[in-house]
Amino acid sequence: MELGFLIVFMLVFIGLSFLMGLYLKKIISYEDTFGEKVFSLIERPMLKLLGTSEKMNFKDYLISILVSNLVMAIVSFIVLLVASGLRWDTTINTAISFITNTNLQHYRGEDIPVFVQSLVMIFLMFTSAATGISVAFAFIRGISGKFNSLGNFFEDFTKVIVRVLLPISFVVAILLMLGGVPQSLGSETLASTLSGSKQTIMSGPIATFEAIKHIGTNGGGYFGANSAHPFENPTPITNIIEMLSMMVISGGLIASFGLIMKNKKQGIVLFATCLTIFLMLFGMLHFGEIAKGSYLSSLGIQNGMNIEGKEVRFDGILSTLFSTITTTFTTGSVNTSLDSLSHLSVIAAMLGMMLNSIFGGDGVGFLNLITYVILSVFICGLMVGRTPELFSKKVEAKEMKCASIAILVHPTIILIPLAIAAIVSKGTGDYHTLSRMLYEFTSAAANNGSLMEGIRDNTVFYNLLTGITMLIGRYVSMGALLYASYSLMLKPSVGNAEGFKTDNVLFYIILTIIILVIGALTFFPALCLGPIAEYLTSIG
Structure with a gap:
């Protein structure tokens, strides 16, 4: 039964990704899309407000990203500080978290007024996703060699919001409302219980929030329980809708790249590589929750399934699949208490974020995947003793430096903050606490946002340290990879020279192995000190 569901689910995902790829390819290539006249009418005044449609070089594109994101972050910080009641350090962390598409929440969603949820949280979930997808558009134009410009950031940003995020979010919000997710302009409802007493029930534009939360791979919760809350995710059907929503744009970007490359x-x-590792991590996480043995005896077993920390609406595959998707697609939305997962499952969840290239979040995940493609081509070039080539362009020192920065910055901003936190707290006390701390910084570095909880993270120390981690994780690798793409775009094509093929089964195997090996070599020591040590101790 579960295997049949998984097969059907993945087939639906593949089909939706191909359809999304066809649509995104038109936007990237400046082709007319469905509803062109209506979209153009909406976009015209927005483009006049944001800037011209002149094509940008790398410097102009990156400055446009940084300046626009900085302005939005400052305005959001002011609104949050004045209207939300959060402390200054929590406000800084929250503004950074939402502008970087992380949505790491060190506060309870219920504590934020409804108008702030709409004015700041929902707004930033649209703009942060649009920023990431726009960068992916520019990156594809550069690395494909099919265009003579990266494009214009403001044009891409506007089109992504108007033609991609708003229409899809509208459809998903309607589906979620039909599934029982509330949608209201009011902040609360006064209800009478069966005993005759009164109960205040928080409400608001929850369906709208949930739609862009998942479509934009954001992940922040309107409520503290996130998608485990019955208002955010009431039924197995809404659970499936939310899972597919997290996946469709990231999968579509890979499909669009193949179409643009003809x-x-x-x-x-590329899609098969991501899908293979995704299924490996899912198998590991799912097995960790159904495996029978002494190490699960304290977690509450029912019919061979660890049900502790899971909603009865989603126990089984709907919980483990959701957890795998949210960590590999770096969304951060959860329908399960991650702290209640078995040690083996926690390892799988962390690996999804540590690899940070298995589909990944909207836009940036594709960039990280191509980083490993560049590295694989370089390694293969060294093996055969010739200058590596990628898509008919020579990969030289400049591109390799950019790829190296992107690969090395990720473990650096996980392991160094972890060491600092361990020193400041004068030791972690036990393996599980270290696992929680490792998860915290892994989630922040991958711009994921999910948490195991269990540590006091709403402090000045954690708010500022994770804030710095989120900023570096978002913008350093983004800038380095965008420059690599721009550098390749400016290079002359080597024509039909015999280069290493990147579109066959051999390269699929090489790319898969390199992603797994680099991830293992980089993070295995840290995992040994945390969840692996927990696992070995529990079965010993």
Whole structure:
């Protein structure tokens, strides 16, 4: 039964990704899309407000990203500080968290007024997702060699919001409302209980919030319980809708790349690599929750399934699949208490964020995947003794430096903050506490946002340290990879020279192995001190 559901679910995901790829390819290539006249009418005044449609070089594109994001972050910080009642350090962390598409929440969602949820949280979930997707558009234009410009950030940003995020979010919000997710302009409802007493029930634009939360791979919860809350995710049907919503744009970007390259096999190789590792992590996480043994005896077993910390609406595959998706697609939305997962499952969840390239969040996940493609081509070039080539362009020192920065910055901003936190707290006390701390910084670095909880993270120390981690994790690798793409775009094509093929089964195997090996070599020591040590201790 579960295997049949998984097969059907993945087939639906693949089909939706291909359809999304066809649509995104038109936007990237400046082709007319469905509803072109209506969209153009909406976009015209927005583009006049934001700037011209002149094509940008790398410097102009990156400055446009940084300046626009900085302005939005400052305005959001002021609104949050004045209207939300959060402390200054929590406000800084929250503004950074939402502008970087992380949505790491060191506060309870219920504590934020409804108008602030709409004015700041929902607004930033649209703009942060649009920023990431726009960067992916520019990156694809540069690395594909099919365009002579990265494009214009403001044009991409506007089109992503108007043509992608708003229409899809509207459809998803309607589906969620039909599934029982509340949607209201009011902040609360006064209800009478069966005993005759009164109960105040928090309400608001929850369906709208949930739609962009998942479509934009944001992940923040309107309520503290996130998608485990019955108002955010009431039924198995809404659970499936939310899972597919997290996946469709990231999968579509890979498909669009193959279409733009006019090489569907290239898109299939990249998609198959991500899908293979995704299924490996899902199998590991799911097995960790159904495995029978002494190490699960204290967690509450029912019919071979660890049900502690899970909603009865979603126990089984709907919980483990959701947890795998949220960590590999770096969304951060949860329908399960991650702290209640078995030690083996926690390892799988962390690996999804540590690899940070298995589909990944909207836009940036695709960039991280191509980083490993560049590295794989470089390694293969060294093995055969020739200058590596990627998509008919020579990969030289400049591109490799950018790829190296992108790969090295991720473990650096996880392991160094973890060490600082361990020193400041004068030791972690036990393996599980270290696992929680490792998860905290892994989630922040991957711009994921999910948490195991259990540590006092709403402090000045954690708010500022994770804030710095989120900023570096978002913008350093983004800038480095965008520059690598721009550098390749400016290089002359080597024509039909015999380069290493990146669209066959051999490269699929090489790319898969390199992603797994680099992830293992980088993070295995830290995992040994936390969840692996927990696992070995519990079965010993």
